[in-house]
Structures are given as C-alpha cells and as structure tokens.
Amino acid sequence: MDNVVSNKNMINTIIQGDCIEILKTIASESIDSIFADPPYFMQTEGELLRTDGTKFSGVEDSWDKFNSYNEYDKFTFEWLKECKRVLKKDGSIWVIGSFQNIYRMGYIMQNLGFWILNDVIWSKPNAVPNFGGTRFQNSHETLLWCTKSKKSKYTFNYKTMKHLNNDKQEKSVWDIGICIGSERLKDSDGKKIHSTQKPKKLLYNIILSSTKPNDIVLDPFFGTGTTGAVAKELGRNFIGIEREPLYIKYAQERINKVKTDINDITLLNLEVKPPKVSMQTLVENNYLQYNQKLYNSKGDYICYVTENGKVSDDKDILSIHKMSGKYLNKSNNNGWDYFYIKIKDSLIPINDLRYQYKEKEKQNG
Numbered sequence: 001m002d003n004v005v006s007n008k009n010m011i012n013t014i015i016q017g018d019c020i021e022i023l024k025t026i027a028s029e030s031i032d033s034i035f036a037d038p039p040y041f042m043q044t045e046g047e048l049l050r051t052d053g054t055k056f057s058g059v060e061d062s063w064d065k066f067n068s069y070n071e072y073d074k075f076t077f078e079w080l081k082e083c084k085r086v087l088k089k090d091g092s093i094w095v096i097g098s099f100q101n102i103y104r105m106g107y108i109m110q111n112l113g114f115w116i117l118n119d120v121i122w123s124k125p126n127a128v129p130n131f132g133g134t135r136f137q138n139s140h141e142t143l144l145w146c147t148k149s150k151k152s153k154y155t156f157n158y159k160t161m162k163h164l165n166n167d168k169q170e171k172s173v174w175d176i177g178i179c180i181g182s183e184r185l186k187d188s189d190g191k192k193i194h195s196t197q198k199p200k201k202l203l204y205n206i207i208l209s210s211t212k213p214n215d216i217v218l219d220p221f222f223g224t225g226t227t228g229a230v231a232k233e234l235g236r237n238f239i240g241i242e243r244e245p246l247y248i249k250y251a252q253e254r255i256n257k258v259k260t261d262i263n264d265i266t267l268l269n270l271e272v273k274p275p276k277v278s279m280q281t282l283v284e285n286n287y288l289q290y291n292q293k294l295y296n297s298k299g300d301y302i303c304y305v306t307e308n309g310k311v312s313d314d315k316d317i318l319s320i321h322k323m324s325g326k327y328l329n330k331s332n333n334n335g336w337d338y339f340y341i342k343i344k345d346s347l348i349p350i351n352d353l354r355y356q357y358k359e360k361e362k363q364n365g
Helices: 019-023 069-086 102-112 158-164 200-210 226-233 245-256 279-284 320-327 350-363
Strands: 013-016 031-036 087-097 115-123 140-147 173-175 216-219 237-242 293-295 301-305 340-343 346-349
Touching (some): 019 237, 069 087, 087 200, 216 226, 279 350, 340 350, 346 350
Antiparallel strands (some): 115 140, 293 301
C-alpha cells in the first residue's frame, strides 16, 4: 500500500480523521493490541425520560447514526479488515458492544478469520435503569477478545490477573461500575463530554491482561482517551484515532496529567518463570539447613528439611510438592509457593531463596 507510513511518528499521539482512512496509513503487522469501542448503531428514537419526567442524556450523537444494517455492516467490515492487517501475527484485539451490534461484529470477525478466545461480560452494578419498565434493565455489555488467527501465540498474563483477583482464577464476568463522578469528563456547564466514556478499570483489565510493557495499543475510536490514559499509566504505548476535535482536546489534556506507574504488576514480574534450582542445591549451598523448619503462609509449622532436599513431618519423607499436597488434601501442589522459613519472626517464601541463589551465582560469574 503506497500510503502506508512508518508508525514512529504516530506513537503516543492522537490522530484526527476517519478511522478507516487513518488505519490504511498504519504499517501492516505493526500493532500488538487493539481495543475498539465502535458506534453501536443503537437506533434510539424519541426522548428518553426518567421516571420523574426529566430527559435522560443517552446516545444521540451523529456518529452513531447509520441508514441501514447494510451500511453499518459495510462500515464494520472495513475497519475490522484494516485492524486485522495492522495487527501482528501474535497480537490480539478486543471489541466491545451491546445487543444492538455485538452479534453482527462477531459474525464479521469470524468471517475475516479472527479467532475468538473469550466473550467477556462487563456487568454494571450501577447500570442505567429501564425507565419505562418495558424491558429488563440492560446491565451488561459484551467484549470479544480475539487473536489474528487460531495459530496466534497471544499474550495472556494469567498469573498477574489471578494475583489481582485474590489468587483466584479471573473469570469472564467483570463487575465494574459505569463511568460516573469525578472520572466522567464534563464541560464547564457540567455536561458529559462523551456519551459512552468507558471506565478506567475496564481498560486496566484489558490492557494489563493482554499486553507487555512498551507494547503498542491501538484504539481506532479513541473518544476521550481512556485507552491512552491507562496505556500510559501501565507503561504501554498507544495510537489513538479520533474524528471529533472536542474529544481529542479533552483526551489530550487528560493523558498529559497521567504518570507512568512502574511496579512489579505493570512489569509483569509475576509472569516470569522462576529459576530452576532444586531443594538439594539450596541445602548444599547453605540457603537451607538440615532440620530447618518450614511453615505455611499462616505461620503454622508443617515439616523440616532433610539431608537429601526432601522434607519430613515425622510421618512421611516427601518432596515439597507432595508434602504441601498432603496438607492441602491434594495429590500434588507447588511447594515453592506453599512453604516459608522464619527469619527473626518474619516469614520468607522458600521460593525467594532460588532467586537469591541465582543472583549470587550471576555475581560470581
């Protein structure tokens, strides 16, 4: 494509223009991740009134208007086709929608060859009620998380998300409130800048779960910049495409105020595989002592270290994995995550000893 240019000057910028035309200028297979919050084609008619008779400000914007499903489908096909082209072979894309459009987008994405990994439900505990009482309250939206193809080796930061979910496997239903209060961008008259601004927590989950530090996250419907703000905070790069100058103005002001937060979570240190060091090696190098007591995370004494790197509770001599499994009523368990030693009344994970050993080994050449 003759009009494709290097992405270098696009990184961490908001580009004004039509999303399809701008997407055509982005180099093929150059984007790590995409979040797309397109028009839903909601087809609202007349005024929405609250139960007290006052008007509710819903989605009445011109960018959500289409003449027909055919026109909407053509638009959806065109921007998704370009997203597939610019996405790296191991990249992934998130698209969000509601009952009005999510099934149409899913159908088109599968026809284009995207591979659906999950449909994630964004459940809204503070959703807008159905004022007329004519339907169930619409209290969720759907996210489709897809890879470029079935063979893509995509990023999924499983351990990080599990850690943030109280060490339980993260599920595909996310309870996140809609964007309200101080998070909602408003003008000097108190009017919402954007009718469908997404909450920061939603984008935090998306970007943290499926990207790595310094990845490029593309948002072809940038709006007021939630994607860019969260990407910057997490140490990722972004490219935003937005048609409306007003949204760009507020998005840029918002992003300028964000500071990058570098920590173990954003750096994905939990995803790094621990060094391979055996219990016997730790014993032989005096990181653990014979007969040294091992405890669980509550400080309960469980067993002690034997000479061959195994552990004993005076009933059985087992590996740390079999022993931790025994006390958890499992056949096996990761003992490195289960056992602790005590140093000056502080509990230290034995897993930390493996890192200490490797670091000392590195220093000694």
